[in-house]
Amino acid sequence: MEHIVIIGNGIAGITAARHIRKLSDKKITIVSAESKYFFSRTALMYVYMGHMKFEHTQPYENHFWKKNKIDLLEGLVTEVDTQKKFIKIDGVPDLKYDKLIIATGSKPNKFGWPGQDLEGVQGLYSKQDLELLEENAPNNKVCKRAVIVGGGLIGIELAEMLRTRNIPVTFLVRETSFWNGVLPNGESEMINEHIREHHIDLRLGASLKEIIPDENGKVKSVVIKETGETIDCNLVGLTAGVTPNIDFLKDSGIELGRGVKVNRLLETNSKDVFAIGDCAEQHQAIGNRRLIEAVWYTGRMMGETLAQTICGNPTEYKPGHWFNSAKFLDIEYQTYGWVFSKRRKNDSETHFHWRHPKEKICITAAFDKDSKTFLGINTFGIRMRHEIFDRWLNENRSIDFVMEHLVDANFDPEFYKRFETEIVSKYNSDFGKSIKLKKSNLKRIFQIA
Amino acid sequence: MSTLDKSMALTGEPPKSLSTNQKLAALVGLSGLGILLLAIFNVTFPNKVLWLSISLSAITIGTIWFSWDAYTNKLPGIKNDGVWFKSISSRGLWGWIAGIALTGFYIVLYFYPEYLGLVSDGDNKGVISLFDPLSKLLNGNPASQWFVYGTLYTVAILAFGIKFLWKYRHNRYERLRTISVMFFQTAFAFIIPELMARLNGH
Structure with a gap:
């Protein structure tokens, strides 16, 4: 029986697994270092805000996977050998595959800011990030002020989350208006107003120069590049976009750009290796779409498309209108x-x-x-x-x-x-x-x- | 190493304490309930009209004041912050206490109304007798356990309806349906049947 190994249990990998199971009896193994069970990443913010418990973000019952003969393996994949067709996993025996699907998603961007790896500096992407946030910013006594760097969708989510715990937030946005690299001016201006009416200290045209530690190596303050102003804070949220999470593939021989290069069938240059979701990078743009689309529903579409290809019905990825x-x-x-x-x-x-x-x-x-x-x-x-x-x-x-x-x-x-x-x-x-x-x-x- | 006390809980310590206004509002509202509780244990109130009015007003004002303080400084939008951190809304001790108390109340209401003071051949006692003046005003007869329940239910629908209108002020659908529930409970489910009973009576 053909063994399909999927690295990553986000929406892309899980959708691929579910659809391969619908179409075939192939052996399926999903490897994840983040969490045993699939959860809905977009709902993570609501756990911190108290709208949901973490288990509410898991769309499937825990017994679903066994019932559907989808094996779940916890561990960090450190190496892929495309010649001998196996992967190395930290703390777990090597795993042989017949077909490999890379669906490892993204990681927060870090642009080499001084102090970016200090305690109290973090992104917001994974379950671990959420747990870390609970340590770094449980309330406004431990976290007297938070500074968020990067004005995009995750930045504004993080600001909203912290405000539900009455933590003062300074929001550094490099652009002259919130998200105006994507939004037309009128809309961007309206969002500026809305951010400010939520008592978030929005700083436009402000970027991070450096993060300064205290004597214990914890974040103490940040310095703004444009004004030289120092802002005291206990948390720095780095939310300046995401990058494909593919460092472990560096020496694998799989062609990489910013992400894993794939064609419209989502095949990489290595035989029987595919990539889907946030970490996949198209050779050529599809319409006006970006080469890498870190979007929830495209991950799902790619998973569904690839399941067809793997089960003998080669299907091109056609995301339709944006x-x-x-x-x-x-x-x-x-x-x-x-x-x-x-x-x-x-x-x-x-x-x-x-x-x-x-x-x-x-x-x-x-x-x-x-x-x-x-x-x-x-x-x-x-x-x-x-x-x-x-x-x-x-x-x-x-x-x-x-x-x-x-x-x-x-x-x-x-x-x-x-x-x-x-x-x-x-x-x-x-x-x-x-x-x-x-x-x-x-x-x-x-x-x- | 940080000396910080690191909780392993995934849910930390969100702001869940009450404001001064909310503490006062809780005092007012619970004192209204307290009057009813005393009446259940057959404390005889000298002036029933006065004490019933105080009790129902205190419950209403307490609830409205509490919610006003919760939403007055918030922008219109979804308001579910912290519901899974609070004992009352996440199946914690307060949630269980509320659930058991309500279930107990319904059992007494349906099967043992005499414990609420219902007397079939004579003057009512207890909390039901407290509602006699209002019942006589509306339907001409002494109160029954159903009249007590209907009144409290209507008070709850009205007071929490106002809370709901504030909470959902961003959502016209929720506002309209709440106003509809408040109106039909007060008029069609409570006042009109009582008045009709009076017309039918003699």
């Missing part, structure tokens, strides 16, 4: 298609922006200046239907069409205030149009003939 969702403190964010930031967008991409006069609700729709083709939409505080935008992007609809049918896309809970009228009227006045909003139509939404 979409994503996240949360900035109390504001939900969704994106469908591409809406680029000022820095990344090209000249033909035009933006339409609407923001609620009082509440933290806004949208930005992107379209092509000449063809008027709809390119994508960002929404904050309004939920949209994924299927509808996916359909409109497939059909290359125009921005006028999207505005006219905007009601169809809304997916807010019942009785929520609707803003389509205001949005379309602003669109009409911005671009000199006279679009009339169509009424919601369930037949249209669900394509019932």
Whole structure:
């Protein structure tokens, strides 16, 4: 029986294992150094915040794995021998494989800051990071102030987490506005305001120069590069993005870039070795997507795709139109298609922006200046239907069409205030149009003939 | 080595202590419950109208004050911080005490209403007699155990409804459904049946 070994039990590795099991009777072993059982990484923050216990983040009962004949092995993989087809695991006998799937995810970026390895300095990615945070910042007596370095999705999560324990937070963001390498300016500005109304000391255009230890080798303070200001703190959260977690593959002969290089079938240059999830790097970009996508759902898609290939149905990884969702403190964010930031967008991409006069609700729709083709939409505080935008992007609809049918896309809970009228009227006045909003139509939404 | 006392628990020490306002609110609310408890043990209150009013108002005000303090300085948004750290909401000792007390109350209510002071052929005693004035006002008859229960239930729906409206002020769906529950409990489930009983009575 063919033996499939999967390194890493995150969403990518686990999805691959589950789908291989659905399709075959192959022997499956999952190796993880992080935790015995799969848990939902995106829910880790809620354990610290007291919304969940850790066991609530485990989507499957512990007996699920045995029942489905998926072997779980705890240990750190130190070496992969692609010639003799085995892996070395710390403290466990070597493991032979017929096919190897690398799904080791990411690790927090460290950019060589002085003091980055001191006690009290940490990232936020793994279960161990969460346990460490509980030691470093259990309350505001042990941790009198925290400094977070790096303004992205993990940084703002960490800030939110620490604020639930009333720990003062200083948030260093290198950019001139929060996440404006990704978000258009209006949205980024709204998030700045929201961060500040949560009493987070947001410092824009501020980067880390060094971290200074006390006499015990614990973090004492940080120095800001731009101003030279020293900020006393007991915790430094390094959240300036993530890098593929692939150091153990350096001498394996597997082709590496920043991640493990794979083709569209998710195969590496070594026979019978595959890579999926955060640690996989495409040779060529798929559409506008990045070569490495550290996104939860792409990990799941890759796992599902690879299971097909391994079970005899070679299938290319086709992630479809870009979409994503996240949360900035109390504001939900969704994106469908591409809406680029000022820095990344090209000249033909035009933006339409609407923001609620009082509440933290806004949208930005992107379209092509000449063809008027709809390119994508960002929404904050309004939920949209994924299927509808996916359909409109497939059909290359125009921005006028999207505005006219905007009601169809809304997916807010019942009785929520609707803003389509205001949005379309602003669109009409911005671009000199006279679009009339169509009424919601369930037949249209669900394509019932 | 750090001299820090490192707890091995995955959940540390989040802020779960009460503010001064919440302590005072708890005092007010529990004193309202305390009056009812004394009545259960047949302490006779001289002025039933006054003491029942004090008791129900204290429970209501205590609950509303407590929740106001919990949410007044928070922005609209999901408010579940710390629920798994608190004994009452994570199956801890306080959760068990509340569960056992409520179960006990229901057993007495359904099977042994005489312990609450129900007297079938004569004047009520105990906590049920405390509710006699209100019952007479609404339906013209002395209180029963169901009237006591209905009143307390309605008070809980109204006081905690206000708490819920604050907690979920970001969510129009939750606000509407809470207002609906508060209205239908007070009007259709409590006041209207009582008034109808009076109309039907004689």
